[in-house]
Amino acid sequence: MSQDFRIKEKGYINRNKIINFKFNGKNYTGYEGDTLASALLANGIHLVGRSFKYHRPRGFFAAGVDEPNAKLQVQLNGHSEPNVNATEIELVEGISATSQNCWPSVEFDVGAINNLLQKFFPAGFYYKTFMWPKSFWYKIYEPFIRKAAGLGIASTKKDTERYEHKFEYCDLLVTGSGPAGLASAYAAAKSGAKVILAEDKHRFGGSLLMDDVSIDNLSGKDWADKIISELREMPNVIVKNRSQVFGYYDHNMLVMFERTGDHLEKKSEFTPRQRLWYIRCKEVILSTGSIERPIVFGNNDTPGVMLSSGAKEYMKVYGVLVGRKPIIFTNNDSAYETAIEFKNNGVDPLILDTRKEQSSDLINDAKNKGIKIKFNHAVIKADGYKKVKSAIIGELSEDKTTYKNTSSVECDCICVSGFWTPSVHLASQSGNKLKFDKEIDAFVPDKSKQEEITVGAANGNFTLHDTLNAGFNAGSKVSKKLNNKDVDIQIPNVTEKKHKTHDKFWCAPLPKNIKAKRFVDFQNDVSVTDIEIALREGYRSIEHVKRYTTLGMATDQGRTSNLNGLQLVSNIENKIVPEVGHTTFRPPFTPVTIGTIVGREVGKHFMPTRLTPMHNWHIKNNAVFVDAGAWKRPRYYKIGNETMLEAATREAKNVRDKVGICDVTTLGKIDVKGPDAAEFLNRVYTNAWMKLPVGKARYGVMLREDGMVMDDGTTTRISEHHYHMTTTTAQAANVLSHLEYYLQIVWPELNVNVVSTTEQWAGAALAGPKSRDVLAKLFPNINVSNESLPFMGYIEGDLFGVPARIFRISFSGELAYEINVQSDYGLYMWEKMMEIGKEFGIQPYGTEALSTLRIEMGHVAGPELDGRTIPYDVSLDGMVSKKKDFIGKRSLSKIAFNEANRQKIVGLVPVDRKTSIPEGSHLVVDKNAKLPNPKLGHVSSSCWSVENNNPFSLAIIKDGKNMIGKKLFAVSPLKNKSIEVEVISSHYVDHEGKRVRS
Amino acid sequence: MLYIKCPFCGMRSQNEFAYGGDASVKRPELNKDVSDKEWDDFVYNRKSLRGKHIELWHHVSGCRQWFKAQRDTATHEIFKTAMMNEEI
Numbered sequence A: 001m002s003q004d005f006r007i008k009e010k011g012y013i014n015r016n017k018i019i020n021f022k023f024n025g026k027n028y029t030g031y032e033g034d035t036l037a038s039a040l041l042a043n044g045i046h047l048v049g050r051s052f053k054y055h056r057p058r059g060f061f062a063a064g065v066d067e068p069n070a071k072l073q074v075q076l077n078g079h080s081e082p083n084v085n086a087t088e089i090e091l092v093e094g095i096s097a098t099s100q101n102c103w104p105s106v107e108f109d110v111g112a113i114n115n116l117l118q119k120f121f122p123a124g125f126y127y128k129t130f131m132w133p134k135s136f137w138y139k140i141y142e143p144f145i146r147k148a149a150g151l152g153i154a155s156t157k158k159d160t161e162r163y164e165h166k167f168e169y170c171d172l173l174v175t176g177s178g179p180a181g182l183a184s185a186y187a188a189a190k191s192g193a194k195v196i197l198a199e200d201k202h203r204f205g206g207s208l209l210m211d212d213v214s215i216d217n218l219s220g221k222d223w224a225d226k227i228i229s230e231l232r233e234m235p236n237v238i239v240k241n242r243s244q245v246f247g248y249y250d251h252n253m254l255v256m257f258e259r260t261g262d263h264l265e266k267k268s269e270f271t272p273r274q275r276l277w278y279i280r281c282k283e284v285i286l287s288t289g290s291i292e293r294p295i296v297f298g299n300n301d302t303p304g305v306m307l308s309s310g311a312k313e314y315m316k317v318y319g320v321l322v323g324r325k326p327i328i329f330t331n332n333d334s335a336y337e338t339a340i341e342f343k344n345n346g347v348d349p350l351i352l353d354t355r356k357e358q359s360s361d362l363i364n365d366a367k368n369k370g371i372k373i374k375f376n377h378a379v380i381k382a383d384g385y386k387k388v389k390s391a392i393i394g395e396l397s398e399d400k401t402t403y404k405n406t407s408s409v410e411c412d413c414i415c416v417s418g419f420w421t422p423s424v425h426l427a428s429q430s431g432n433k434l435k436f437d438k439e440i441d442a443f444v445p446d447k448s449k450q451e452e453i454t455v456g457a458a459n460g461n462f463t464l465h466d467t468l469n470a471g472f473n474a475g476s477k478v479s480k481k482l483n484n485k486d487v488d489i490q491i492p493n494v495t496e497k498k499h500k501t502h503d504k505f506w507c508a509p510l511p512k513n514i515k516a517k518r519f520v521d522f523q524n525d526v527s528v529t530d531i532e533i534a535l536r537e538g539y540r541s542i543e544h545v546k547r548y549t550t551l552g553m554a555t556d557q558g559r560t561s562n563l564n565g566l567q568l569v570s571n572i573e574n575k576i577v578p579e580v581g582h583t584t585f586r587p588p589f590t591p592v593t594i595g596t597i598v599g600r601e602v603g604k605h606f607m608p609t610r611l612t613p614m615h616n617w618h619i620k621n622n623a624v625f626v627d628a629g630a631w632k633r634p635r636y637y638k639i640g641n642e643t644m645l646e647a648a649t650r651e652a653k654n655v656r657d658k659v660g661i662c663d664v665t666t667l668g669k670i671d672v673k674g675p676d677a678a679e680f681l682n683r684v685y686t687n688a689w690m691k692l693p694v695g696k697a698r699y700g701v702m703l704r705e706d707g708m709v710m711d712d713g714t715t716t717r718i719s720e721h722h723y724h725m726t727t728t729t730a731q732a733a734n735v736l737s738h739l740e741y742y743l744q745i746v747w748p749e750l751n752v753n754v755v756s757t758t759e760q761w762a763g764a765a766l767a768g769p770k771s772r773d774v775l776a777k778l779f780p781n782i783n784v785s786n787e788s789l790p791f792m793g794y795i796e797g798d799l800f801g802v803p804a805r806i807f808r809i810s811f812s813g814e815l816a817y818e819i820n821v822q823s824d825y826g827l828y829m830w831e832k833m834m835e836i837g838k839e840f841g842i843q844p845y846g847t848e849a850l851s852t853l854r855i856e857m858g859h860v861a862g863p864e865l866d867g868r869t870i871p872y873d874v875s876l877d878g879m880v881s882k883k884k885d886f887i888g889k890r891s892l893s894k895i896a897f898n899e900a901n902r903q904k905i906v907g908l909v910p911v912d913r914k915t916s917i918p919e920g921s922h923l924v925v926d927k928n929a930k931l932p933n934p935k936l937g938h939v940s941s942s943c944w945s946v947e948n949n950n951p952f953s954l955a956i957i958k959d960g961k962n963m964i965g966k967k968l969f970a971v972s973p974l975k976n977k978s979i980e981v982e983v984i985s986s987h988y989v990d991h992e993g994k995r996v997r998s
Numbered sequence B: 001m002l003y004i005k006c007p008f009c010g011m012r013s014q015n016e017f018a019y020g021g022d023a024s025v026k027r028p029e030l031n032k033d034v035s036d037k038e039w040d041d042f043v044y045n046r047k048s049l050r051g052k053h054i055e056l057w058h059h060v061s062g063c064r065q066w067f068k069a070q071r072d073t074a075t076h077e078i079f080k081t082a083m084m085n086e087e088i
């Protein structure tokens, strides 16, 4: 078959460029400018998929975003993407699409048996059928539902396409380039406002591309083209096609999805496939148009049944006939245009109009063209399985609930029109409460919530004259508001045909003797019966009915089903539609690829990476890295086939025996400056700071106001009014915010400033009994003796030409120093230290060894200071001043914090002195006790003690003070381990702290 | 995403800021005897108002200043922002 349904010389496609594509394995051709849908229809293909629940054959129902059925799996450039809307994707060479939700093929689908079993799949079938017995869920029901509900297959391959994000600011964003959008963008742009005009489709013009109108003696399309080219000339306007504004968020932030590369046969390496725009605008004009509403009838889901507007669009824009024997089933005038278009292309349609015989411009036109019209008629049921073959039609009774007579009419498509539904999604997302417009039987935006105006068909304005007027007025109003400028624009002359009122007829009654399903929601297979059942079972709120039946919950967001569902509920409940209310519209308006949402934040760009100046040295020396926030830190330096434990043990032992060097650049550093700095520190830390002399460091603990330890670290008095504070790597940012909070809000009278200097200094810890020897050679001009540079001393020196800060502080519990130089000299410092330390047996050590050293010393860190411990819990009692007040002090007098059996840090060793205790293990008295086994506490940190050559852990347990010497079980259900442990002191090595002072 | 006027930097997107809670909370003075109730009200008890709320924001990815904002907690409308030493 080769495009047998293509009309000669019609449409805006490029017939000079033939495009080859595949559908379900067969080769077809289409033209440049086609969508996948129009190209398939040109080849006479209607059957594109199977329905979600019953696997019924489904065909194209629309020509745009309103399409509920044609969701295909699309392969292009080696990628496979599920749920692609065939009516929205442009045809490109080599594209290959397959139907979803069918097995083994769309023509013969085993799952269609569900259709015969339909009485087992009524509304709420998930809730009822699959609830019992519970044991069936994982093995039977869930796999069954998953297989049956296979809406496409997500790719497991890495997405190699490029996606981008863009931030844009403008005065006015106009969403939709139909007549209303063009007019308002034009009017505002003329005044000089910065305007963005966004059009979802490839072609601008919206309804102007389809409707038989003229503006200033130009066809709708020519006028649209003229305005667009004028707008494109203006430097203050951005005109975007293939761009869907899908979300309206707070404070006029809208998000738009641009298909930048999908339509390109070849694109450069740096052309993104899709782009996400965050647009912050002063004003928004919503000109999103309207969507045709279907009329529900029997088997209305048969392929060949489609919206009348869709059929017209396929003819006018793509030059494609959707059938050669069409029935036009309508309750209003607009479908007459479709009938006339058919007639103009040599096809004889039959119009069934539910209204009484009447006349209007369009009706008379149709009559004059010899089109057959049956008033007072409806389609009761479509016949044909994979394609419509005929329809049972009926003459309606006076009250339209029964038929006077019925007959069968041959046809190959049924074009249905139930009037128009304004697209109010974005207005609703903005917070605009919708109101029901009785004139058009649909919801329209009410009072603006944000700076937004809705114009044109989206506002229920269905004549071109009114729409253009509203558009120009809205544009002028906005520009007046923005620039206080009046724009003088001649509103063009419009020729259009007047329409008669529509009929309130949206669901064809089904006589008792005719059996057929009548679908309200195609994508989720929700029928009239399902809604009736939900109401019968007592569901009243429309939100509940929606969830119980899944009406409007598919990816098409019920664009063609919501109003008919509401109408049905209101008919059954004898209420008017606005009393039933409507469900909530939420972004995104159309599905957005995950790739677009993620943008460039993939792989190593997922989050920023912070590297120390010594990073490349670590790489060269076989460091295995660990993430510490955004930082990369060496975890250990691997030699040969060492395991992590072996390496960490070697490194830690080398510190205990000789000397080690550790990159501590990542520690948070904050400069605290000002005459009141000491007073400020005194309030921030739990211990006393008023008497710290210049050239001395002090360990400090800071609390939150609730008494929990927030962070710890050393702070050094560099000069009279200058302190250098260090924080843990993890808490650096929080501590700075915390300090700023107190300085700016609580104690603004203190003359102190704080600033982060983390990035400014590179740091290296030099630890071990030989560290002083290394230091002496590093700084030959400084007296580094214990007397001259004692524990907690500070001195400045010259490191081979580089100014350095030397702190005698220790985290490892050994004699140790930390040396800081300007970041740029970090690697220089490190290499000098390695070079000079060589003769003393220096080795680098990573975070594993660092942890081992601090754990066996009983020094607390992040796992103990987890926001749930007060100083008393972690043996920091000595750090808490009794004399002065400080942040969080009042909380420490809470009764619970002072109970005799309060939790406390302890040490643990396994009774067998061999088995390592997993971190996170729970401590219990009896490992075999009945569940829930009372928990005494948990293991916070574990290591292999290099000093004692056996496992050692820190734990926080209830009544820890009195538990020393007792035996407990450390139970880890995760690792399926339970280990008998002995409770000992948390200071496993060097109880008296002699080494740091040696 | 909210659009917030930092009193020092001007209009910026919400992702540059951190929220700081109720601005009317006053920390009890240092070295003052504080009852349990008074202290708990300061540390824990918040009203979680619906409607106009004066709250703290911190321009973390900007000038690093804390400031006050009057916001409607239901609609997110921000009526006013002010420096800490200004009345709102």
Ligand SMILES: [Zn+2]
Pocket (backbone or CB within 6 Å): B006, B007, B008, B009, B010, B059, B062, B063, B064, B065
């Ligand atoms: Zn700022």
